[in-house]
Amino acid sequence: MSRRIEFTANYSLPAEIVHRTLVDGRFWNQRAENGADKGLTLDHLTTGEGTIDVGLAQAIDTSQLPSLVTKVIKGDVSIVRSEAWGPLVDGKAEGTFSAVATGIPINATGTASLVDTPEGSTLRIEGDVDVNVKLIGGAIEGMVADQILGILGRDQEVVEEWVAANA
Structure with a gap:
């Protein structure tokens, strides 16, 4: 079974500026x-x-994880989070994301869309988190989904900070 995730970020910036940031190698x-x-x-x-x-790899300090999770870890844990964005066409861009872990069978995938709005732009992300661990996978999926949503919220702040510093 998988856990559905949905996230929406509303920017006061037009899609062109947000997209330009997301496809800028210097930003990453x-x-x-x-x-x-x-x-x-x-x-x-x-x-x-x-x-x-683009992909960012994150080494995970397992001592900070709940015991429910540490019981199923095999070796070191790292997560590679990837994003791919297509071009902006008529105020809209489409993308995909994934997150894959080593040491624990976690996989997250989904789609993203960035569109102009009268107030600026909106980024919508939809996807699924799968943790392939018998009996407790569902509980871990909830934790992972919460972490992903937290990261996405911080991403919005980072984009806005980048634009303010590099405008």
Whole structure:
């Protein structure tokens, strides 16, 4: 069974500016540099004309995880979170995301859309989190889904900060 996640971020910025940030390799390199002391690294980065495929790898300190989770961990845990964005066309861009863990069978996938609105733009993310662990997988899915939603909320802040600093 999987856990459905949905997230909406409303920006006061037009989709063109948010998209330009999301497909800027410098934005992602800076994110990796800013999180390096917490084990964040750039896993991959491929840019094109208004497109990007990027992944950030995060080493996880398992001592901070609930005992329910640590019981099923095998080895070191890291998560690679990837995003891919297509070009902005007529005020709309489509993307995909994924998160895959090592050491615990976690997989999250979904889609993203960025659209202009009268107030700025809206980013919508929909997807599923799967934890393939018998009996307790559902409980872990809820925890992972909450973590992903928290990360997405922080992402909105980071985009806005980047735009303010690089406008």
